[in-house]
Amino acid sequence: MIGRVLRAQSGQYWVDVGDRTVHCTLRGRLKKERRAVTDLAVIGDRVHVELVDEAGDEGVIDAVEERRNRFARRQPGGRGKYKEQVVVANLDWLFVVMACSKPPFNPRLLDRFLVIAELDAIPAAIVANKIDEGEDDRFASYEAIGYPVLRTSARDGTGIEALRAQIGDGVAAFVGPSGVGKSSLLNRLEPGLGAAVGAISETLDKGRHTTRVAELHPLAGGGWVADTPGLRELAAFALPAAELAGCFPEMRPFLGACRFPDCTHDREPDCAVRDAVAAGAISAARYDSYLRIRADEAR
Secondary structure, three states, X not given: OEEEEEEEEOOEEEEXXXXXXXXXXXXXXXXXXXXXXXXXXXXXXXXXXXXXXXXXXXXXXXXXXXXXXXXXXXXXXXXXXXXXXXXXXXXXXXXXXXXXXXXXXXXXXXXXXXXXHHHOOOOEEXXXXXXXXXXXXXXXXHHHOOOOEEEOOOOOOOOHHHXXXXXXXXXXXXXXXXXXXXXXXXXXXXOOHHHHHOOOOHHHHOOOOOOOOOEEEEOOOOOEEEEOHHHHOHHHXXXXXXXXXXXXXXXXXXXXXXXXXXXXXXXXXXXXXXXXXXXOOOOHHHHHHHHHHHHHHHO
């Protein structure tokens, strides 16, 4: 049977197969592969399971299907290379939650979240929360370049049905700065879900490390929400500078049209991207985010 990995810890896997959750280990030949690949099976993976007990509660994973996408934790690996560890696979949505009031809108952080989603080929949408407290005009420019914007209020329930419909029976993850209302939105989607997924604790805020297990939380009526410490730390991860421009959708039509094939779109002459900014085809604010992110990665 085919199922979805809900939890992975120390070589043990809990797989949803539709009518129940099966506790699994890896088939022997996969264990050999796992020695070299630590992320052979992660939450969100679609796997083939063979039951090994009469009750149908225990099984072995025979195969892992090819991933549609993956969210990977990245660290510099030297000489421009990056080490990756896959945290969650097959995300249907990465919801970047920003507030219409407090905390103040941070376009640079929003752009960084969107860049990472593009890098990992994860569909991204912006959740403009606290719509009852402020204007949302600042998100119109993102809609213009193709990002869905869901306007919500965790306080009065505005937009929650649309958000739930967007998730459907897929796998979603919520990210965003502290204080924007992620946990409140999750509680609106399903009572108690925000407490289960949680925000970064006061202990973590003080710089201490807490070991947590990545898992998928099922939603009533179908769908899952991914909970991983890696997703909460998303904006701090390294980004390959060479792939950065391609992670801005509005820049893609102009890439390859510069005079120099290795153009960084910063100060080089005859740069098609800079010309597009001057012509208004690319917003100056988004271009500034590109430059700032590139500068950050060069440090």
